[in-house]
Each structure stands twice: as structure tokens, then as C-alpha cells.
Amino acid sequence: MQVRSLFVSDFYTLHWNSDTPNFLTLETIAFLFFAGVLGGALNSVAGGGSFIAFPALLFTGVPPIPANATNTIALWTAAAASGGAYRKRLDVPRRVMIPLLTASLIGGLAGALLLLKTPAHTFMRVLPWLTLGATLLFAFSKKLSGGRRSILEHEATSTALTAATLFQLMVAVYGGYFGGGMGIVMLAMLAMLGMTDIHAMNALKSVMGFVINGVAVVAFIVARAVYWKEGIAMIAGGIVGGYVGAHYAQKIPQPWIRGFVVLVGAGMTVYFFWKSY
Numbered sequence: 001m002q003v004r005s006l007f008v009s010d011f012y013t014l015h016w017n018s019d020t021p022n023f024l025t026l027e028t029i030a031f032l033f034f035a036g037v038l039g040g041a042l043n044s045v046a047g048g049g050s051f052i053a054f055p056a057l058l059f060t061g062v063p064p065i066p067a068n069a070t071n072t073i074a075l076w077t078a079a080a081a082s083g084g085a086y087r088k089r090l091d092v093p094r095r096v097m098i099p100l101l102t103a104s105l106i107g108g109l110a111g112a113l114l115l116l117k118t119p120a121h122t123f124m125r126v127l128p129w130l131t132l133g134a135t136l137l138f139a140f141s142k143k144l145s146g147g148r149r150s151i152l153e154h155e156a157t158s159t160a161l162t163a164a165t166l167f168q169l170m171v172a173v174y175g176g177y178f179g180g181g182m183g184i185v186m187l188a189m190l191a192m193l194g195m196t197d198i199h200a201m202n203a204l205k206s207v208m209g210f211v212i213n214g215v216a217v218v219a220f221i222v223a224r225a226v227y228w229k230e231g232i233a234m235i236a237g238g239i240v241g242g243y244v245g246a247h248y249a250q251k252i253p254q255p256w257i258r259g260f261v262v263l264v265g266a267g268m269t270v271y272f273f274w275k276s277y
Contacts, residue, residue, distance in 0.1 A: 028060055029233045036237025039071075040078030041245030042264065043183050043209075044202070045257055049075050049241075050182070051131070051268035053234060062227050064124055068115060068178060069220035070227045074234035076213035078242030079206050092204055099161060100204075101211050103169040108212035111176020112219035118177075128272035130178055135265030137188035138258075164189075168208065175212040176219075183209060184265055198257050202246070 024032075035056035043049030050071050057067035092100075118126075167189050175182035186205045187198075195201050220226055 024060075024229050024233065028230075032056060032060065032230055032233040033237040036074050036078070036234035036239075037241035037244075038237075039075055039234075040081065040238035040241030040243075042241075043075055043078055044081075044206070044242050044245035045252075045260065049078065049238075050178075051264060053238075055271070057227075057230055057234070060230060062230055065115065065118070066225050066227050069223075069225035070231040070234070072112075072213050072220060073217050073226055073231050074238045075242075076210065076217050077235050078238030079210040079213060081239045081242035081246070096161060096164075097207075099165040100168050100208060103165045104172045104175075104208045104211040105215050107169045107172025107174075108176040108215040109219060111173040111178075111212075112216035113176075114173070115177045116219065116223050116225065124276045127178065128269055128276050130174065131265060131269040131272055134182075134184045134188065135262060135269055138184045138191070138265065139262045172208075172212045175209065176216040182212065184261055187261065206246070 035053050039049035039051075039053035039056075041049075042052060050068075053071045053074055054067055057070055058064065062070060168186075171182070171185050171189055174185060183205055186208060187201055190201045190204065195204075
């Protein structure tokens with residue numbers, strides 16, 4: 001079976017019959033570049049960069065599902081840049097890292113295939129509920145964790161590691177389906193597992209996000225779901241924002257970052273409810 005036979009025919013109709021122009025104006029390029037900078041920086045600081053990049057693509061006329069695919073590629077490159085800036089903060093043992101990355105790979109592919117089979121109208125109706133759940137999960141993650149010690153350490157038990165891996169699999173499916181808020185969800189998951197250093201959490205989040213979005217990127221490219229003109233402008237901005245944001249985020253007090261995550265998540269949840277309902 002060919003890969004493209006997996007995807008519904010109306011997705012291609014949506015993609016090829018778009019009213020977007022054959023060229024981009026200088027203003028549009030600049031708009032998408034700076035949206036990429038802001039989205040990449042936001043992802044590096046706390047997650048939720050798609051809350052900026054995704055609406056920006058919609059505003060320029062890209063349909064919802066291709067906008068999510070294009071946004072994923074742009075912020076995937078931003079995650080790579082962020083990971084470089086956070087590399088000294090990453091201190092997770094191999095026996096913990098490998099299962100988490102494997103779950104990220106499998107879940108990211110499953111989520112991407114699910115997105116490509118989802119009608120655009122359904123996607124937009126589900127979107128605000130996804131952002132609401134991610135924001136609440138992060139906001140109350142400390143209470144949900146019960147102040148317990150992190151299980152993502154060298155002495156983590158097999159049971160704890162299995163639980164963390166299954167949790168990350170669910171997060172990865174969500175991330176492959178909709179990148180918006182994935183970083184917030186992963187930060188919430190890591191906080192509930194007992195991690196407290198927001199910068200170390202961001203380092204691990206960047207690596208897992210890179211894997212999730214990476215496999216989703218392959219699926220979107222094969223499905224010809226990406227709007228490359230808009231994507232290239234946003235990729236360039238994402239690389240700049242991802243590295244610069246990660247570099248300076250490590251100089252900001254952690255409570256400020258946590259508060260910023262909740263504020264952005266709440267604002268975008270209200271926005272998407274207003275747009276969808």
C-alpha cells in the first residue's frame with residue numbers, strides 16, 4: 001500500500017485548492033519570520049510556541065491542517081537550536097533516556113497519522129480543549145506530583161520508568177497530532193514525575209520534542225502537507241528564536257517562567273475557544 005493511500009482524499013483537496021497566493025509579499029515573509037522567532041523563543045522558555053506560530057499561519061491564509069504541519073516543521077528546527085543551548089543542562093541516564101525517546105518516536109508518528117486523517121473542522125473543535133487541558137495540567141503539576149522526588153534519576157525503579165514511558169507515549173501522540181502546547185504538557189508530565197529544575201526540564205523536553213516533531217515532519221512531508229513558502233520564512237525565525245530564547249531563559253528566575261507558561265496557555269485557550277465556538 002502506498003503511503004499516500006493512508007490519507008483521506010479531501011485532505012489533498014484542502015491543500016491544493018487553497019486560496020493562498022503563489023508568492024509571498026515582503027510583509028508576509030517578515031510577519032512569519034518574527035512569528036517563528038517568537039514561537040521558537042517561547043518553546044525554548046516554556047513550551048507553547050505553536051500558540052504563536054499556528055495562528056500566524058492561519059492568518060496568512062494557510063488551512064488548519066497544513067498550518068499545523070508547516071508549524072511543526074518550523075518549530076522542529078527551533079527545538080534543535082534550543083537543544084544546543086540547553087546541552088549542558090541535560091543529565092538523564094541512558095536507561096531512562098532510551099525508553100522515553102522510543103516512546104516519543106512511536107507516539108509522534110501515531111499522532112501525525114491521526115492528524116492527517118482528521119477533518120479540518122473536527123481538528124478546530126478539539127483544539128481549544130487540548131490547550132485547556134495542557135494549561136491546567138502544568139498549572140497544577142506541583143500539587144499533582146505531591147512533592148515527591150523525581151523518578152527520572154539513576155536509581156529509578158522499573159515500575160516508575162515504565163509509568164514515565166507510557167505517560168510520554170501519550171504525550172507524544174498528542175504532540176504528533178497537535179504541536180501546540182506539547183511543551184507545556186511535557187513540562188507538566190516531568191513536574192508530576194518529580195522534576196523541579198525548570199531548566200533541566202526544558203533540556204529534556206527539547207530532546208523529546210525534537211524526536212516527536214522529527215518523525216511527524218517525515219509523515220507530513222510524505223503526505224505533501226507542508227506549505228513550503230510560508231514554512232521557510234518561519235523556519236528561519238524559529239532557529240533564531242529557539243537558540244536565543246534558550247540562552248537567555250537560563251538567566252530568568254524559574255517562578256517567572258512558570259507564570260509565563262500559564263499566562264500564555266490561558267490566553268491561547270481563550271482565543272481558540274472564541275475562534276472555534
